[in-house]
Amino acid sequence: MIFKKRKFIKILSFSVFSLFIPFKVILASTKKMINPNLSKEQKNIMFDEGTERPFSSDLLSEKRKGFYHCANCGNKLFTSEAKFDSGTGWPSFSEALPGAFKTKIDSSFGMKRIEYHCAQCGVHHGHVFDDGPTESRKRFCNNGLCLIFKPE
Numbered sequence: 001m002i003f004k005k006r007k008f009i010k011i012l013s014f015s016v017f018s019l020f021i022p023f024k025v026i027l028a029s030t031k032k033m034i035n036p037n038l039s040k041e042q043k044n045i046m047f048d049e050g051t052e053r054p055f056s057s058d059l060l061s062e063k064r065k066g067f068y069h070c071a072n073c074g075n076k077l078f079t080s081e082a083k084f085d086s087g088t089g090w091p092s093f094s095e096a097l098p099g100a101f102k103t104k105i106d107s108s109f110g111m112k113r114i115e116y117h118c119a120q121c122g123v124h125h126g127h128v129f130d131d132g133p134t135e136s137r138k139r140f141c142n143n144g145l146c147l148i149f150k151p152e
């Protein structure tokens, strides 16, 4: 009888646990840490959907020709030609290279926003909006800390 009761409790606690595994844990398991030298801030943005302080990125003033890569896996994400000054304080792009990202609906902060992740390693990069200045109407609002610029 005692054994049965214990077993029941064990099963019960296991099922309760599995119901409450936070969504972020499941999501994090699809992300791969590739660059072991990422800073604490970079990890917070990439793996916990954090956001860097606006106007803090050195890339805001970057005007050279080249490509922007994922700081975690090196995946090529944007060309310098797609970059524009949105005035928001985050590096902004009118379009991404084909297949660079996967998107997901983010409902945090009471807003419905489209969040995008690197298609290769899965880490968070930013949000994409439909108020861009070019024909694509897209504005990729990217955390500068997630990007590495390589001049041509």
Ligand SMILES: [Zn+2]
Pocket: 070, 071, 072, 073, 074, 075, 118, 119, 120, 121, 122, 123
């Ligand atoms: Zn990546």
